[in-house]
Amino acid sequence: MKRSLPLILTGILFCYTAFAQTAPPTDIGTIQQNLKKLNVLGSVLYIAAHPDDENTRLLAYLAQEKHYRTGYLSLTRGDGGQNLIGTEQGELLGLTRTQELLAARRIDGAEQFFSRVNDFGFSKTPEETLKFWDKDKVLGDMVWVIRQFRPDVMICRFPTTGEGGHGNHTASAILAQEAFSAAADPKKYPEQLKYVQVWQAKRLLWNTFNFGNTNTTSPDQFKINVGGYNSLLGKGYGEIAAESRSSHKTQGFGSAKQRGDAFEYFKTILGDAPKTDLMDGVTTTWARVPKGEALTAEINAISKNFSSDAPQASVPALVALLNKVDLTIGTDKALQTVRLTATAAADYEYWHKQKTKELKDLIAACAGLWFEAYAKEPSYALGEKIEIVAQIYTPNTLPVSALEINPGNGILRKVTTPHGLILESNKLTSYTFVDKEAPVADKITQPYWMESPHGIGAYKINDDLKVGNPENPDAPKVTYTFTIAGKEISYDRKLVYKYTDPARGEVYQPLVIAPPVTADIQNKVYIYNNIQTQTVQVKLKSFTNTSGSISLKPVEGWKISPAKIDFTGKKKGDEWSVAFSVTPANGKTNTAVLEAVVSANGQTSSLGLQQIRYQHIPTITLFPPAQAKLVNLDIKTEGKRIGYIAGAGDLVPEALQQVGYEVHVLSENEVLNTDLSGYDAIVTGVRAYNVNERLSYEQPKLLEYVKNGGVLVVQYNNNNGLVTQQLGPYPFRVVNERVTNEDAPVTIFDATNPVLNYPNKITADDFKGWVQERSVYMVNNIDPLYKAPLQMNDPGQSAQNGSLIVADYGKGRYVYTSLVFFRELPAGVPGAYRLFINLLSKPKK
Incomplete structure (x- = not known):
């Protein structure tokens, strides 16, 4: 019987595996978990607006306890969020948060999807959100993901009635309801039906919540206890959830592990309400597939006979099962033996694809078969040949009769022996492709959603078939095909770069084509x-x-x-x-x-x-x-030396250097033990009083600096987690209030205030051309000793004066501002420069 092992370089969808390695986990616990999953034919799609909106405990429970295929559709990549660990903003932050989401999914076991819309920042209403998002496009993206993923149950994180607080949150629920029905309607987005079939989920639920002062749960709602313990993983779902959620490091979402009972509540939005189980009315066994019931007994027998001491002994039975899955639901002949509607036939194909992949991965894991391919260099230029090393290892002897390797350009390297080719036990086999055998780098590795310029609300996607993917679906990969027990089985591996770091050890990184x-x-x-x-x-x-x-x-x-x-x-x-x-x-x-x-x-x-x-x-x-x-621009500056106390990360120091200031980042020792009078002004970075706990000890020295004639400008802080409540010389309170419309009218309430007149005269024109928003985490309960020279409000809301407060203190000036200078200055907004310079510049008496 001929056995072959060809290797081909082409493009495919990304697989959801740990980036610390190119192969899926093959430990005994994972193998046994995946054996259980073989008998489950059900899927759940969770939907919300941003990275970190998802309920990681519920996802972990659904994926690893119930063994459903579980996905999270985040409409955005979190581009408009904050960054507690660096200076990336906008689409760069979205790239970072995409990878944090993928890290979270590798922990909780779910899969990750996106639409094309951009997180443009906080919005107060769904109407504002949908003004920026192209509703038809994002709805089409959601329908596309639903038709591909074919969830039996859809769950939204937020309601349509606004309790989620963020306009993006509410919009995600509104769109989920429309997508639930549109995915089943052949008149909606008919161009998709060249590639997918319509799909009707059984129900759409809202995962109600109890956050802070908002409790949307009630005793009469359907509930699930997701606080169980998984002995194969050695963890409870509250522990897994905390590890997953802690992946969102840019958002400061490190979470404590929870153990014990934990109930999730649900309200039915569309479809039949569940009574005893989330999947009520849905067949989640092999009985879902015509003539599939017999496969259940086969899987049960394999599981019963599985030996953790010799997992390779299960390989023949798994290969035989793979053949039976092919014969039962994977061939045209099999389809012809049953009469199915178009929708049922698509479901038939869907589950063949899913279970075939699961079986193939189990066969490789039980055989201990490891294989990967990596480039010899971290980067290549367009048109260069990529030198590839392909490696194969198995702890068990594996006979094959021939080996064929094709790196993608039609040139084959063949190995054939009369008695078969033996992959020896515990031996690493390597093949290197150089010169004419190596493939040519033909496309730069740019994230597909950033290939073209885009507007505020959405990325421009050049190929709609890529929508939904978290990463480039056409990135380089290597396909290995083995013939095991007479069955040809193919596997895909990413083509990566691998190196050894003295501190971190073996490190895998994406290959760069530039x-x-x-x-x-x-x-x-x-x-x-x-x-x-x-x-x-x-x-x-x-x-x-x-x-x-x-x-x-x-x-x-x-x-x-x-x-x-x-x-x-x-x-x-x-x-x-x-x-x-x-x-x-x-x-x-x-x-x-x-x-x-x-x-x-x-x-x-x-x-x-x-x-x-x-x-x-x-x-x-x-x-x-x-x-x-x-x-x-017409701008005047005053003073020269600026001291800067770093916060969560921003680019304000670089912006100030652009207009001629000397900016020095102050250490704690310098604040506490040196003479600060040499600085014309001191500025604290965004959220400094949230992330720098030492500022509570430095604060008296900073206020003393003001009292002696200095200028202290404090940029915005979150109202939660302040290291001190005494942010200024006189009382005020930071609150979660914003002006999110970047074009919101600004009223100059105190036109004579020096900060609006020296050295630059500030007018309403200086608030034109601002980006993303006006002000975040404003202040109220403002002591009368402060002056509030500006008022602003979003449409339909009352004017607020908490975006900028100024007070004379001793001989100096204290400023607290929640205006988003950290966005405006790097964007080159002229009026923001003029106003910020004024805040730094106290007229000399």
Whole structure:
């Protein structure tokens, strides 16, 4: 009997496996869990708006206790959230939170999906949310995921009635209700039916909650005790949930492990209400599949005979079962033996696909079969050959009669012997593909949702078939095909880069395919307040041996010199910088986009290089546009030296340096033990009083600095978790109130206040062009000794004055502001610069 082992490099959907390794877990507990799952044919899809909205305890229970196929559809990637561990904002934060979600799913056992919509920040109403989101597009994305995933039960985290607090939350529930029905309607999104079939879930439930002061549960609601213990995993679902939720590190959601009974409550929104079980009315056994009942006995026999001391002994029976699954529900002939509606036939195919994959993974796990492929280098340029190492290992002797390896370009390496090929027990077999055998890097590894510029509310997806995927579905992978007990079985593995770190040990990272040369303009924003020339540094990196040139595109109203800079003889990995002079053509207010263009190896590109590195997630590499913003504005500055106390992470220090300030990040020792009078102003970073517990000890010294004539500007803090309640010299209270509309009208309530007049005159025009929002975590109960010069409100709400308060204290000035300068300054918003400079500048008497 012929046995073959071909290896092919192509593109597929990402699998949901731990990034610390390329192969799924093969421990005995996981094998036994997956044996139990073989007998379960049911699925549940959980739906909410953001990363960290999901109920991780419920997901863990459904996936690992009930063994349902369980998914979480997060409509956004969390782009508008906060970041407690770094400076990434917007889409960069969304990339980070995507990986945090994938890490959470690897722990709780669910799968992860997304729509194309962007988290543009906090909104108060679903109407505001849907004003930014293209409702038809996001609904279509949800229908697409539902038709692919085919959930028996859908669950939303939030209600349609607003108790979720966030407009995005409420919108996710409204859309879930519409998607529940639309997915079953062939007239809705008919273009999808080329690839999927309509699907009607049995019911849509709302997972009611008791958060803070909001309790939406009631004794008459259907409930499930999800607080059980899984002896195979050695953990309860409250413990698994805490580990999963603690993956959301950017949001500061580290959670304590919980043990014991824990009830989840549900309210039926659409479909039949469950009475005794979440899956009431749904067949979740092999009886779901015509002629499938006989498979239950086969699986039970395999489970009963399974030996944890010799899992490989179950391989023949698992292969035989795989053959029977194919014959029962996996062939056209099998379909012809039963009369099915189109929907039932699609369900037939769906469960064949799911159970075949589960069986294949079990066969490899029981055989102890390990295999992976990795690139010899961390990155390659477009057009380069990728040198690949493919490895195979088994602790048990595995005979095969032939070996075929195809790296994807049609060239085969074959090994054939008269007596068969033996993969020896406990021996690692390696194959390397170089030169003409190696595949060519033909597409950069840019996240698919960031391939094109996008608006505020949604990413532009060039290929709708990719929607739903958490990562690129066409990323490089390697397919291994074994013939085991006469059955040809194929497996996919990501093509990654592997290296050894002295502190962390063996580390896997995504393979990077890049443009030949990337160009990064040093600053994202260049602020001019006169016609003086600024030097624009551009950092280049070569991903291959190359020569070429770099230039800045001409911009109307600006002078750029030189026109072009050539480079020659650059080697792979070289990094160097070039400098251009950029000058406003005149003193008129002007905003423009500066773009770098690289010509190298016959290719032209305008892409930079950005990497996000945290140890809790894989390194994220992307190639943003090689652009910067030029802003020529009428601005006056006062003072020179700024002390900065770091908070949760922001880019305000860099923004201040752009307008000529010297910014020094102060340590605790410097605050407590040095003379602060040399600083014209001291600024605390966003949420500093939430994340820096030492500020409670530094606060008296900071207030003393103000009293002696200094200026202290405190940026916003969350009302929960303050390290001290005495944020200022006089009382006020931080509350969870916001103005989320970035175009909300601003009333200058105290036009004579110095912060609105010196050194820049602030008018209503300075609040034009703001991004994402106005103000977060405002203040109330404000002591009369503070002045509140601004009022603002979202449409339909009363005016609030808690976005900016100012007080004279001793000889100095104290400022607390919840205005979102941390978003506006990096975005180059002129009015935000003018106002922030005023906050730093106390007129000399």
